[in-house]
Amino acid sequence: MDWNARFEGKAFHYGRSPAAFVRDHMVGLGQGACVLTIAEGEGRNAVWLARQGYHVTAIEPTESGRAKALDLAARHDVKLDWRSESLDGFDWPDGSFDAALGCFFQFAAPGFRSRILAGLGRSVRSGGQVFLHGFSIRQMANSSGGPKIEEQLWTVPLILAAYPGWQVIRAQEYDAVLDEGPGHSGPAALVDVIVRKPD
Numbered sequence: 001m002d003w004n005a006r007f008e009g010k011a012f013h014y015g016r017s018p019a020a021f022v023r024d025h026m027v028g029l030g031q032g033a034c035v036l037t038i039a040e041g042e043g044r045n046a047v048w049l050a051r052q053g054y055h056v057t058a059i060e061p062t063e064s065g066r067a068k069a070l071d072l073a074a075r076h077d078v079k080l081d082w083r084s085e086s087l088d089g090f091d092w093p094d095g096s097f098d099a100a101l102g103c104f105f106q107f108a109a110p111g112f113r114s115r116i117l118a119g120l121g122r123s124v125r126s127g128g129q130v131f132l133h134g135f136s137i138r139q140m141a142n143s144s145g146g147p148k149i150e151e152q153l154w155t156v157p158l159i160l161a162a163y164p165g166w167q168v169i170r171a172q173e174y175d176a177v178l179d180e181g182p183g184h185s186g187p188a189a190l191v192d193v194i195v196r197k198p199d
Helices: 020-025 044-051 063-075 110-123 137-141 156-160
Strands: 034-038 055-059 081-083 097-103 124-135 167-180 184-196
Touching: 020 044, 020 097, 020 124, 020 184, 034 044, 034 110, 044 055, 044 063, 044 097, 063 081, 097 110, 110 124, 137 184, 156 167, 156 184
Parallel strands: 034 055, 034 097, 055 081, 097 124
Antiparallel strands: 124 184, 167 184
């Protein structure tokens, strides 16, 4: 997938609004909370998080995504710490964030996904939270987004296995109708996981 080409043009492939999961579950982290968000694409989640008063660090390698995200941030008068880096080989910081978000990073095969999940866990402080939202393996039957590669899709047990001993705040597989631009539109099978790092 050429993500730089996908994000070219004025239209936002996944819309300008945050994922419903982000909007519904990432409120109340506290004014000035430090939040990491990965595979940020065109910036819809990062900008919304910054509008909540959080200090947001966004990881996204595409130049077209960066340009649209920073323009969207300027329109909302917020700042982002945008890092144009690939997650493959990214130097995850230790305990630097109050929360970390991984939303729809369905490009990752199992080994890469495991490294990303571990990195997200490393990046949050003790008592910090990791927020994960993606497509279930049942998404294979839908046409609303995501790859048609089963090993890149999720189950709740698969995601929870990356966080042994962490407090589980939310772990749910469910169906919903997406309306997130042309890239995510229609009935979808989703997975949410929110976990808190032990003190």
